[in-house]
Amino acid sequence: MMRYKEEKEVKKEAFRKYLESSGVLDALTKVLVSLYEQNDKPSSALEFIQQKLGGPSVSEYEKLQAEMSNLQIRYDELLAEHQQTCKELEELKISNAMEMPLTKETIDEKAHKVVL
Incomplete structure (x- = not known):
């Protein structure tokens, strides 16, 4: 003890x-x-x-909490929007690749257009 x-x-x-x-x-x-x-x-x-x-004072703390909550909501919205845009971009890439297979002729045509 x-x-x-x-x-x-x-x-x-x-x-x-x-x-x-x-x-x-x-x-x-x-x-x-x-x-x-x-x-x-x-x-x-x-x-x-x-x-x-x-x-911070209690009122300042409450304001900061509300601001943080609003910013978190906005962040989540922007993140979802970004993910949707990335998904759409991938879909466009895939559909574009499927529509126009690259051959020597299409590559030459694109190169010729760039030169003109």
Whole structure:
């Protein structure tokens, strides 16, 4: 039981050092001090913290989600259109190849037309 507690304490200390070395503790401390110093406390402390840490507000996030949804729909439409166009192109290639087998005469005629 004692060993488990020691391991847990070691993990906690390692995590604390990680947060400290990566600047997380400093950033959180600054944001919390800023919140503490607010004369008029915001209605949503969580939203205040998110904004101070550089995240979007709830309304900005909702706008971004809606924009992403619209862009995904447009992407899907364009992808389907592209796939249909590629299919039509392949069909045209196949039908063109079937209609006009290339012979030496047709190749010579095309070359002659290009020269003129």
